Structure formats: structure tokens, C-alpha cells
Amino acid sequence: MAATTFWVLNSLNKSYIARISYPIQFVYDQRQLVPVKPLPEEVMISVTGKGWKLLRKSLMFKVKPAELSIRGLPYVKQMPGYALRPAIANALDGLELNYVATDTLYFDFDRIGTRKVPLGVDTTKLKMSPGFTYGGNLAITPDSITFTGPLQIINLFPSPYPLAVPDSPYSAPFKGNMLLMHDFTDLVKANVRKAKVQFQVIPLEKQELVVQPVLKNFPPKYRLRYVNGPVKVKYGYHPRNRGKLQLDQFQVTLDYARYNATDSTIVPALTQKPEGARQVTIAPGKVKISLTAL
DSSP states (O other), rough: HHHHHHHHEEEEEEEEEEEEEEEEEEEOOOEEEESSOOOOOEEEEEEEHHHHHHHHTTTTTTOOOOEEETTTTTTOOOOOOOOGHHHHHHHHEEEEEEEEEOOOEOOOEEOOOOOOEEOOOGGOOOBOOEEEEEEEEEEEEEEEEEEEEHHHHHHTTSSSSBOOOOOOOOOOOOEEEEEEEEEEETEEEEEHHHHHHHHEEOOOOOEEEEOOEEEEEEEESSEEEETTTTTEEEEEEOOGEEEEEEEOOOOOEEHHHHHHHTEEEEEEEEOOOOOTTTEEEESSSSEEEEEEEE
């Protein structure tokens, strides 16, 4: 044991050349700049030194990181390894730097800024209960939000910035809170997290219309009869569209390729509708037909 201890101590007092990873630390104005990607934390270097010094560095015992002050941020995005030599050499304690093995150091900084944008609600994503529609009079309090973070990120945010729309359907005027949702929460801060929203929900006006279906893929030289006709479309519309819908644009198709021989029915398909028609349904849901040869 004594011989082994002597050999180890003697070996640690000899000089060696070794490649080790060495910690680095970026020095920058954190009030003006922010890294938008994780910063590298170490580089590979070749050093010469006593064995016990190399052991301490390898085990990271009380190792002082090399401080990197980089000019030209945020426009500079990388630095060759040899340019790191002065900072690393100054940080080494009792070791001689041979060279920096890391070829290139990559980093990405951006300036910290603020951006104020109006808040909004995508009304097309509001889910309405059957027979109801969005009635307007949208009010949002506060009506805007201020983001603070990397300019290259916050400048990509849409304006107006949409609030998160709840999944529940509406059948009455809404007045409540909607949450703000945004990515990059670690890098971007917002001055509000929710807003008070209110809007009207009104009943749809309803009508029905008899339509002559368009026939598709039917065999020739057969006479078609609707057993449970006629075919109707039932639809709703916003009161402001009363008398404005072009009813001749409703189109229902019967495709013989969908014919069910067990009950002689075809499920009709709505293939066209006028702009402004809401919650359109077809009755009957299955059209029973009879074909007789000519």
C-alpha cells in the first residue's frame, strides 16, 4: 500500500499533455441582450501540466470558468476556437495551454425589446350550440398586451394577438375571462395573462327548402322514384342576411355508388350551399329510392 501510494504521488507530480473539457462563461449585458438558444458551457482544450493539476481540472474541483466577452453581439453568431485562447489561458491555474481543440463556438443572442399589440378573438373558432350564432359587439379589456423579450421572437407575433377560445359551445351572450397563450414563455414575458371578453350570441333564423337532388353514377334507362321524398334542406342564417341568401346555390347530390341494397337507400350529400347559410341539414337523412326499367 505504501509503495502504491508513493507511486501515485510520484506520478501526479510529473508533467503530462492531455485533452480536457474546460468550462466557459459568457459575459454580456443581461439588461440589453438575451441568448435565444442554450449557450455552450465548455470547450475542448489541450494542456500541459502536473498530474495532480490535470486531475483537479478533469474533476472540475474549484475550476474558474473562462469568461468570454464577445464584441459585436448580437450580430456575431460564432467564434473560431483559436480566438478563445486569451480568455482560456488567463483562467488556467498552473496549466499551460497548448491549443483549443474546439473548432468553432456557436451562439445566438438578440436584443431585448418590447412590443405592444392589440388583443383579439378569432370569432370563427367560437363554437355555437345548434340554432345559435355569433352576434357581434365584441369587447376586450384590456384591449392590448405588451411583450418583453428577444426582438426576433416578439416581432413574429401576430397582430391582433388571439386569445385562447374555450371549447364549450355558446347559447347565450358571453361575459368572462379568456387566457393568453404564447410560446417561448422562458424568453418572453407578457404584462397580462388573461382578458375580460364579452360578445353577443343570438338565435339563428331558420328556414327549409325543397331541392331536386343532382344524380350521380345512376344506371341509364331507369326511372327513379323517391319513396320517402321530397328532399329538403333545413338551414339557419344570421338575421342580417334575411332575404340575401341565393337559394339556388343549395345543391344536394345522390350518388348511386353509395346505394345500400339492403334497405334501398342513399345517404344524400350537401355539395354546395350559399354563403351565409349555417348549420345546414338534409331531410330525410336516408333517401329511399325505387328504380324501374324504362
